[in-house]
Each structure stands twice: as structure tokens, then as C-alpha cells.
Amino acid sequence: MTHLPIGKIVKSNSHIDYVCQVFGQGETLHPPAPSAYGFGSFVAVELETAGEPSRALVGLVYNTLLMNPEFGALGPRLSPRSEVEIFSPDYLAETATLLGVIAIGWLDVVGQVHQGVPAAVATVNCLVRRLERTELLTFHADDAGQPQLRYTPLLLAHNHALVAPLLLAVIDQLGELFPLSRRRLTVMRNNIAWKSIVQPAG
Amino acid sequence: MNSQPVQPIGTVKGPGETPNDYLLIAPDPERRVKHGEFVYYLALIEGETREILGRVTGRRPVKLLPDSFLADPGVPPATVAALLGYESEATELFEITVRVLGFHSAEMGDFINPRVPPVGGAPVFIATDALLGQVLNKRPRGGRGSAFLGSLLSRPEDAVPIALDVRGFTGTHLAVIASTGSGKSYLAGVLLEELLMPHNRAAILVVDPHGEYSTLQEMMNLGEFSEGNYKPRVRIFRPDQLRVRIDSLTVGDLRYLLPNLSEKMHYQLGRAFNFAQRSARNGHYTLEQLLYAVRQTAESKKESEGFDEDDPTTGALVWRLQSALGHSRIFHDFENLELEALFKPGQCTILQLNEIDRRDQQVIVATLLRRVYQARMDTAKGKLDRGDPSHLPYPVFCLLEEAHNYAPANADAVSSEVLKTILSEGRKFGVGIGLITQRPGKLDSDVLSQCMTQCIMRITNPIDQNRIAESIESVGRDLLQELPNLSKGQVVVSGASVNTPVLIKVRRRITPHGGQDLDAPAEWLQWFAQDRAAEQARDQALFVEKKIQYEDDGDVLWA
Secondary structure (H helix, E strand, O other): OOOOEEEEEEEEOOOOEEEEEEOOEOOEOOOOOHHHHOOOOEEEEEOOOOOOOEEEEEEEEEEEEEEOOOOOOOOOOOOOHHHHHHHOHHHHOOOEEEEEEEEEEEEEOOOOEEEOOOOOOOOOOOEEEEOOHHHHHHHHEOOOOOEOOOOHHHHHHOOOOOHHHHHHHHHHHHHHHOHHHHHHHHHHHHHHHHHHHHHHHO | OOOOOOOOOEEEEEEOOOOOEEEEEEOOOOOOOOOOOEEEEEEEEOOEEEEEEEEEEEEEEEEOOOHHHHOOOOOOHHHHHHHHOOOOOOOOEEEEEEEEEEEEEOOOOEEEOOOOOOOOOOEEEEOOHHHHHHHHEOOOOOOOOEEEEEEEOOOOOOOOEEEEEHHHHHHHOEEEEOOOOOOHHHHHHHHHHHHOOOOOOOEEEEEEOOOOOHHHHHHHHOHHHOEOOEOOEEEEEOHHHOOEEHHHOOHHHHHHHOOOOOHHHHHHHHHHHHHHHHHOEOOEOOHHHHHHHHHHOOHHHHHOOOOOOOOHHHHHHHHHHHHHHHOOOOEEOOOOOOHHHHOOOOEEEEEEOOOOOHHHHHHHHHHHHHHHHHHHHHHHOOOOOOOOOOOOOOOEEEEEOOHHHOOEOOOOOHHHHHHHHHHHHHHHHOEEEEEEEOOHHHEOHHHHHOOOEEEEOOOOOHHHHHHHHHHOOOOOHHHHHHHHHOOOOEEEEEEOOEOOOEEEEEOOOOOOOOOOOOOHHHHHHHHOOHHHHHHHHHHHOOOOOOOOEEOOOOOEEEO
16 A cells, blocks of 8 residues: 655755655645654655656655744734634644655666666655655665665765764664664664764763 | 684785785674684685685774773773663774785695785684694694694683694704793603603703703603503713713813913813824823823923923913813713713603703713714714614704803803704704703804794793894794793794794693792791701700810810
8 A cells, every 4th residue: 555645845955855845734634643754764756747767756854844934923812723723724834844855766667766866856746655665675675685775875975963863763674674684784783873872972 | 624614703804014914803792813813714726715824913993982981980881882872782893913824735734825815805714723723733643753732822721732743843953942930841841741752752862950850750650651662761860970081072172171271271282182182092091191191292391301390381281181170070081971871762861960060061061962963973974883882873852951051142152063063964963952041142043043943931031032033033023022921831832843833831741840949938837847846946956065175285185
């Protein structure tokens, strides 16, 4: 079963750095639960253009941002929230949850998966959905069925404060997907944990 | 040969500083990669997978918990890391330097260096006990020509027995170098035990200046040493049994024994010596005949056909010869230590030289070595018949304790020359020398460098360490650095008798050790023991006063 969309692309900061707005109340029949777009979640950005070799971008949620126009308006309210819901529901819809999504690969039209910088570009309003477990497994397995993390340099080059915890979260997920390869994943995990936890603390 | 081990202990990082080194990275949580440990990687050499053996020579941490995590001795640093979220036990990583020895070629009997560093990322394994036992020894333990000294230090006791190749050190000589108290006499004892085992049955002479080796006599009664009708024999010559016949001394020996000779005396002694040799029957002459020769060759003799007692040179020479040789119990007119009594296969002869003046010791050793060497040469060349007392139809091995006394550096000793000759030429005629010294710095460097097998124990003196480094090429720098840190009974063996330098823990001796230090406090306490009270009282009692009788003139008559 394909996951329901959790949001849509609203902006990008670079070729691989997209902003996804999570569907709120009223925008979809089943607004996603916060656990569906947690930190380190793998998502697919469905591309709308037909005839392109790429079907979807594979992205990783690396950041979350809450938008609230009401923030800072400290004056007295003329109408309480219960009334606003009735008289001007659009005003409430102005609050939004934004996700920072980094594109780390793509799915092509024949169902092949690729890690790395995608050539295709997502457009505004492209739908974003959670990647399925089987897709996740396929995306990370190489021809020999061993896990691959070829997008790691991409993440490290992203130079974001949350990259190290992101990688640790990804490796932990892969550990469950590839129990037989846990030993080599542990080497990588220890290395990242050492550099991000122990060395800065020393 | 290609037994695949279970787990590698590290991974090759790349080449090291020198062409023979490579680096590996190992977490080594169980601390198995010790200094001196043997490790190997697999490489394809001429179509065959070979184990390329190497020795660990250095260890450097590349990953350690930060110092600030160690602030409280009561808190293990790993728990601090766990507190922050680093819960892995992998908190250390080491860069290990390995000196490549090569793969062991059974045909060559030696290691062959592949001369190319291993592939980066290749797994490295700890060499198994069985592999080491096979490749480190030239001969199997207990086999003919093997001397089992002990086991490899980096492994549990007896896991990898190390046996020296007896042929190696009896042919190209042996040096045992160790500071006092590090167990050199013990090691020599072990070596002698092995040489007299049924599988070796060597003909050995031990020069023992301290009388430490008499306990070897126990060998004659122990079952371990006998096989069939073979039983080793240990013969001890005590100082009062030593004899050097005067006519076996060379003019050099005489000059060495006689102190403060003037130029004239040197000249006259040389002439007298030649005279004595010319006029001797069968080459034998006595002290009296030598003195006669001195008188006959006096300068004044030429002028006045008669000996002039007042000739100062002749008088002084006669006096010196008499005091040096005439009053000695060692230098004798007729008796000599016969070689056939000293050397026999399966016999260890111990010459106890304690209580003998050092110069006399040197002359005894020099004359003996000269005679042994001559006898072996003459026997080898067929000059001696079977009945001749000097007939020595088998190779011999001479072990010299306190060897720096017989070939001192920067000093002249009568024994130096013959020792050097034997060390450089003795191999051809089957005369092997073993030198034991506690001061290699005092030993002649030529002598030391001629010993192709070395057993080096703890050495702390830097001068001695430098001398070893100068004279012995086979011991690497890494092993030399180990020398001050060795414990009692640990020895570095290198050279011709082993395939590669090894660090050994010397095995237990079968016979008791005779060279222990005196236990002074125990002896003092013994003095106060109950059963010695009477003896003590007797020793300390005052003499009874006795009336002294005087003669008439006041002299004491008797007391």
C-alpha cells in the first residue's frame, strides 16, 4: 500500500534542498500524524512531468520549521479561537509545518533506484509521501543485497548542524533493515558518533 | 601451511617508514598485538598463497577517549562517553608498525622477503602457535642438533618452544650478553644441559672463573640425560688440579707473565726461548732448562766464557721467571691438562679458575685454546695419529665465562689473539667458542662481532647497549630498545641459530642452578638460631688467661 501524501513542495533553497509544507486540517481528508514526517524520515517527491526518466525524487527529512503569523501579535484578541474557526478559518490555515527535505536519490520510471544527486527537479506543489519499507530496502540495497550509503558525502557537504544526528538516525534504520550487515554499519555509526559526540565534548 | 585463521586482528593501512615496514590499524580490545608479536597477511607469491610473517615493532594510538573524560579516576571514561550517547565499546584504535620478515621457504630454510608492501585493507592475523613453532626454529625441539632454550615470550609458556640450531652456534660461535643478575649463568646452564642431551652429546669445555657450574654434575644421575648406554659425563677440574706445562707457553705468554721487562730483557728472553726450544728433546723442557737457556744467552757470556752472576739483565730475568713460574702450582715442568681428558663427546669439562690470578687465568685459557686449535688443525690435516694425546677427531665447543677478561677492549691480554684467530678461522676446524659477558662494552668489538649467534638479556648500561648495536647487525633497533626492559630469564636470541630474532623466556633448568647470590640476611639470622647458640658462645668466648713463662733473659719461653 502506497503511503498517503504528507505534504507538497512549496520552495527550494538549492537543487537538492527542498521545503515541503505538511498538509494541515482542511487540506486533505487524512492529515498526516507528526510521526509520519519525523526527523530522518525517507520521503518520495512525486514528479509531475510525464515522459521524464525520473518518477520521483528520494528525500530525507533533515529539518522542521513551524510557521505561525500570529507569533508576535501580543495585543488583545478581538475574537477568540473558537469563533475564528467559524468566521475566518483561512486565518487558522496560515499556520504551517515546513519540512526541510534533502534530495538524496531518485526512482526512475522502470522502478530502478539511484543514490546521489538527481538530475530531475521537483516543482512547486509536487506531492510528498512517506517512502515505503520495500522502497527503502530497495533504495539502500546494492546489487549484492548489501546496504549502500552513497549519499553520505552529500549530507556531510550540506554543512548543517543536524547532519551527524541525521546520519546516525539513518544508520539505525538501516541496521533494522539489514540485520546481517549490522557489523559494517556499526563501524560507520561509531565513526560518526565519535566525531560528533565524543570529540566535540573532549 | 595455509591454515585460515578465524578472525583477523587488524587491517593493513599502508607502507611504513622503511621499505620493510607496514602499518596496520587494530582496535585490539584484548591486547593481543604485543610488542614483538608475530602477525601475518596473506599474499599471492608465484601463484601460491603465502603467509607473510612480520614482527610488531611499534604501537601508537590513533583514537583515544579525550583526556578530559579521565578527570575523575573513579569514573571510567567509557561511562562518560556513554553518558553523552556514545555507547560503543570501541573507544580505542591503534596504529601498529610491523617489520616484514617474509614467508618461510622450506627449501631455503629461511624467510624470503616479498619486497612489496601489502595491499591496503588486507586483513592481518596473529600467527598461530603451530605456524611459529614451524617457522621460527631451524630444528624441531628434541631433534638432533637442537637446543631447546625456552618458549616465545609473547605466547603462554610452552606454547611456542624455541630450539636453537646447535650447528649454527658451535660453528660460528655464540655470545651470551647480560648484566649481572639477569640470568646469564642460568641460560648457559640450560644451554649446556641441552648440549649434553642424548640428541646432541657434545664435547664441551667450560671456563668457569666463579665455580658456578659444578651443579651440572647432577646431569650424570638424571634420567632425562641418558638414553640407552649413553650418559653424559661432567668432569670438574678444581684450581689445584690445573696444570700448564712450561714448555707449552709461547714467548708471548712468558712476556705477559713476567712483569716490567726492559727492552734488553725482552730481547734476551726471546733468545733464551729459542735456545730452549732448539736444545729441548722432543720439544719438552723444564723451567730449569729455560733458566739455563737464559744464562746461556746472556750478553756477557759471549765475552767471558762463563756465566757472570752480576749480569743485571740475566739476574732480573731469572728472578722473574722463577717468581712467576717456579712458585706457581699451575705452571709445571712435566704435567699438562691433556686434551683427550678434557674433550670427549658427551663430556662437559669444567675448569674452575676461581682463586687464580687474572693474568694466570688468561695464560691458562690462551695456552689451552691454542693447543685445542692446533690439535684440531693437525687432526683435520691428518698430521696426528690416533694414539697421539693431541688427537682430537671431533669438533669441540668452549664456553668462556667473563669473556671480557680474555679479550678486553682497549687493553692487551695474551688470550685475545688466539681467541680472535679461533673466532675467525675456528669454523673450518670445528672449534666453537661461546662467550659469556656482562660487560660487552669491555669486550673487544672484533671478538663480539665474530659471534654469529647472540643471546642478549637485560642490559641497562648505555655503553654496553651501544657496543651491542655496533657489533651485532642482526638485532634490530626495535629489539635493542627492549633490552633494558627485559626481566630475569628473558632473552633475545638472534643470529645464525634461529630463523629470525626472537624474544624467549628461558626454560627451567633440570639441574639446580649454582650461581645464586648469597642471601646475607638469612645467613645473619642463622647466626642467632637456637641450635647455634652453643657454637656462637664458643666462638665468642674469651681465651683463658695463661701464665706466661719467661726465660732468664726476659724472652718468652712458651705461652
